[in-house]
Amino acid sequence: QQQVKQSPQSLIVQKGGISIINCAYENTAFDYFPWYQQFPGKGPALLIAIRPDVSEKKEGRFTISFNKSAKQFSLHIMDSQPGDSATYFCAASIDSGGSNYKLTFGKGTLLTVNP
Amino acid sequence: ETGVTQSPTHLIKTRGQQVTLRCSSQSGHNTVSWYQQALGQGPQFIFQYYREEENGRGNFPPRFSGLQFPNYSSELNVNALELDDSALYLCASSPQIAGPSTDTQYFGPGTRLTVL
Numbered sequence: 001q002q003q004v005k006q007s008p009q010s011l012i013v014q015k016g017g018i019s020i021i022n023c024a025y026e027n028t029a030f031d032y033f034p035w036y037q038q039f040p041g042k043g044p045a046l047l048i049a050i051r052p053d054v055s056e057k058k059e060g061r062f063t064i065s066f067n068k069s070a071k072q073f074s075l076h077i078m079d080s081q082p083g084d085s086a087t088y089f090c091a092a093s094i095d096s097g098g099s100n101y102k103l104t105f106g107k108g109t110l111l112t113v114n115p
Numbered sequence: 116e117t118g119v120t121q122s123p124t125h126l127i128k129t130r131g132q133q134v135t136l137r138c139s140s141q142s143g144h145n146t147v148s149w150y151q152q153a154l155g156q157g158p159q160f161i162f163q164y165y166r167e168e169e170n171g172r173g174n175f176p177p178r179f180s181g182l183q184f185p186n187y188s189s190e191l192n193v194n195a196l197e198l199d200d201s202a203l204y205l206c207a208s209s210p211q212i213a214g215p216s217t218d219t220q221y222f223g224p225g226t227r228l229t230v231l
Contacts, residue, residue: 004157006157034219036222041224042225043222043223043225044158044222045222046219046221049219089158091157102160102171102173103148103158103220104160105157105158106157107155107156107157108155108156
């Protein structure tokens, strides 16, 4: 059972364009939604994260949009650059002070930004 | 402040062998989680250690075991290796103040395990 579904599997955008990656989750108990960026040969690095009490969070060129009723959240990368070319993972967890803790990841999106 | 480090970087084993992977958590972090990332997939949670005790486990068999030491470094041990154990093994540490939480897990570069 895949608890976090991510799409698209791969994405090609032109430099300066907007990259949009979507995720949907099933478990309504999830209350922490991070996005990770992974370059080849490296571990995932936290980009930005959101909790369900807000519908949007922006950090620089990266924005998370969150729709609690639809159980969906998305990552928008504005003014995409070739250096953003990487694999992006959405994740979800239940952050309830110890009763659960594991990050459940989507399958990833390979983003290629052409110069 | 040093980040999460893992050793070795790469490892080749044969079926049936045992392997130990090591992780040093980021300074000030007392919680370590281990994940398995198969090629082309997202990381899958194996287990987490908090103050030297296992604090939850994912859907992995008992031949996957771990330890956390007083300095919060950690080991992942896998016995009776199978071909499907070939993957990138990631360690992530996080700072816990009041108790275990998933906030801001910082990942190491991983150990690439190949089982022949």
